Amino acid sequence: MKKKIWIGVLSAGIALGGAISVSAMSKGTINSSQSSANQEYISMDKAKEIALNKINGTVESIELDHKFNHAYYEVEIKKNHIDFDVYIDAVTGNIRGVHKDVSNKKYINQGQHKDQQISVTKTAITTEQAISIAKKEIDGTVTKVEKDEDDGMIKYEIELQSNQGEVDIDIDANTGKIIEIDYED
Known part of the structure; x- marks a missing residue:
């Protein structure tokens, strides 16, 4: 008999807790102000400008990510053969953090692939030109831009979100020609 009473009390407590949670969520009191799901984002160009004001160097890539309903x-x-990751709030434009990759400095100082590292930064077209080429081909929002070397060819890897889903476009960084378009399901 005592077990039945405890089960009833426990069930009532769970139901009451659920009702309070639903009520609080409908009133927006549970951390809904932190969500960036329905807010307008700053542009990639603005994020780049903010990051370069913090770390003056060469932008290698920009990516829009989401974590815990928060976009950044x-x-x-x-900069000086050292990689930095600058994390910028996609809604407010505030810098959320900076990560410095010091392991790359040791690699460069040993003289390994030093010329290769420098060649990746020298291209005939800029990141902005590569984005423009990609957007002429696919109508969408750019979510990631990265400069990479693949089999001796320097290319821009551009990721777009379109009405067809995610699309990856590779563009030759010297000629501006589209190398590959990959539609992801």
């Missing part, structure tokens, strides 16, 4: 830009910058 991750801007990768190379």
